[in-house]
Amino acid sequence: MGTSKRVLVTGLSTYWGGRLAQALEQDPEIEVIIGVDSQNPTRELERTEFVRVGTQHALLRRIVQAAEIDTVVDTRLVVDSTATSSRAAHENNVIGTMNILAACSGPGCSVRKLVFKSSAHFYGTAQDDPAFFTEQMGRPHPPGTHIERDIVEAEAAVNEYAEHNPETAVTVLRCTNVLGPDVSTTHTALFSLPAVPMILGFDPRYQFVHEDDVVGALAHSLRTDLPGVYNVAADGVLAFSEVVGLLGKPYLPVLPPWGTGLAAALLKPLGLELPPEVLSQLRFGRGLDNRKLKATGFQYRYTSRETVVKLAEHLRLAPILRGANEPFTYERDVEDFLRWSPHVRGSTPKGKRPSRREPAPPGREPEPPPGREPEPPPVREPEPKPVAVEPEPEPIPVEPEPGPSPAEEPVASGPPVEHYDDLEAEEVISLLGSLEAADLEALLEYEREKEARTAVLTAIEAVLSRRAMGSRP
């Protein structure tokens, strides 16, 4: 079975689904990426095909069969009880998982690998926890909150599926608290506060994992067969005071050790909602043993400490970069046009993101694997649309995308953006999100030579580094 070729991502519109699809698009080994969700995607995707469908197993089943899906990655799990009601969370986490499992079973099913993104909330947090949970350990106590109950139930369903489908490699990834510049969780909200509240008299042990490492672990589980349960948590367990110190913020032991829930409820009108899972983590903390995943050859890019340092850097830059990247909005017609119109040209090699604003480079359409029909082969008439697909108030002419040969790297002879010299620093920064990486590099060179405004330079570097991280396979 080996590596996955035809992948179905359930929960494409969740943060993890979108990030994983973006990462998989860079991998030429993966022929087909199909994403399903009941909502529109929230990230720009190049060759992933989106089908708007919930978790109705009959429909999913048809997609799986029609596309001969060999790998299903389930990224939908809701682990933050403030995100949605307990009923909706249960519907998504337990019923949704069961439906997806039903769609991947049955005689003649093509699915050979199932990856389920779970959470370290599976273990809970309790006073008599071991310092490092290993995958072999269950929960010391029955789940106390509805999210934990959901996760335990969902994993039980996945486990049952694994027992009934021994020929399918079932991977469960239990991810610990995620931090990063892009993801937003209760913990990033907590750490974004000017001073970080904690429970008086407690300094819990905290382990984190960087968002890129979670995406990396998901992608790793597609490249290699990893049947079983794996903890995803970076090296190093920090004390909470250490975390707050790395963020360079003061900590406020304002939550009383007794009646913590009540005090946390008082914080809610102030805009900070601490779910019960986080409150018990703030009291007892949690550590995971991450060695099982490391032993399979996976390497974390960041330790827990480095993850926090990265977040601290992002939090310092965030007020400067605010508004630089406009959020992506999904337009079905545009996406269909880009994927299927015979008029869309572009020689961008597979795995490279084409620019939305490029004057129609040839060969944009991903080459369908020989011998197979592309899933929905909608032969469409070119729509009467201008080639500038995104209506921009003021289209910025950019230099043509440099070809694959490095000799054609843009030289810093002229500004990469017209009238660049007339723009104010803020205006430049607001444009950065819409530029290609090569243009950004050229702009960086140009700015360094000309005016070297620090705000512009740091903003460009930040956008570049974020792109580099995002495009890492």
Place this chain on the structure above:
Amino acid sequence: MAERARTSLRPEGAAENGADGRHLPVPRGDDLRRHLPGVEPERRLTDWGRSERIEDLFDSTLANFFYRYWFRCEVEGIENIPATGGAMLVSNHSGALPPDAAMIGKAVKEEHPHPRPVNITVEHFFKGYPGFSMLIPKLGCVAAHPANVHRLLYDEEQLVLVFPEGRKGTQKLYKNRYRLRRFGRGGFVEAAMRARAPIVPVCVVGAEEAAPIFAHLSPLQKVTGLIYAPLTPTFPHFGLLGMLGYLPAKFHIRFLDPIHFDEENLDQDKSLVQTVAHDIRAKIQQNLFEMLEERESVWF
């Protein structure tokens, strides 16, 4: 494909997991030691929460004062602690806020040719009590969970100090001094056998007189939520700091010959576990009586 297939995600023995956290399975099998996280030089805390800074502060002030001038510890048999590899120190236990643990740790640091940190196992209670929860791990205390002991002994090859009497030892009254309580359920022997780490029995004389307990104040215990509220010469009338009001008894610490477990899967043999636990208890008890016979004065 067939050889890689598996039928269940459920860990072995998960079915008999009770609701008690103590019965979580201890990892065994694959040797993952080379995948242990490396030390980050920028950090001053270990992954267990041990703080170099706070430990040094404690070590150079309180521990030093009590070790050198107050208890005037006398140590014999320190060479019985191996210089490398995991080893379990098993000691008798006494005193309201037991001074024996800190003194054994300090003795290893002061007297051993290769001083190493000693990880002191404590009750889970401390993790749940405000204040203690913050301070205790920073000083090198670890919750007495079998998985924690195994990781320390086997994976990290450290020294672990265990008090099998547990709470029963520290809350015994002055009239029962130096009479060992039951040694738990032999879990410490199992842990050492599983990690194939030697056990070094330790006898401490003096701690019983340094922090005698005359009675237990159960109403106070209920109000404060502590594991027990003893009546000592200085507690509770001098407040929480009165817990540190030790009498200047002379300490004698004796490390006995290590007991090695070199065969695999010895811990599966429950009767052997119980026998070894019983032998170790008898050995410590016998040595304690010998040391008490030889002792001419409690104070000098």
